[in-house]
Amino acid sequence: MKLDSEELAADGGTPVRTEPWLDNFTVGEEEKRAAAEVIDGGYLSLFEDSHTPDHPFSFWGGPRVQQLEEEWCEYYRSRYAVRMNSATSGLYAAIGALGLGDGDEVIVSPYTMSACATCCRV
Secondary structure (H helix, E strand, O other), X not given: OOOOOOOXXXXXXXXOOOOOOOOOOOOOHHHHHHHHHHHHHXXXXXXXXXXXXXXXXXXXXXXXXXXHHHHHXXXXXXXXXXXXXXXXXXXXXXXXXXXXXXXOOOOOOOOOOOHHHHHHHO
């Protein structure tokens, strides 16, 4: 492998990787079984966007969601854990939790995903 080549692989230089990257799998049999259990149960989360959801629905999500949050709290020695559907949602929640508003300064790297800056504009 030659890493000091001045010619990029896209321009005819030697590629750094010639074989597919096969050792980066993040889903194994345990994850497949857990997902199948939730799907076979008929409800993905039991989430209902209501202040008074009828049983078995709740604002807190299903049993697996609540179990994940509890495990995160234990693992990270944190009092709270809140799952999000994406990192962008997490950024919006973080800005909201900080109570930032018009006129507050938020410094964001210019070399990042656009959501890092747009979440500050809400």
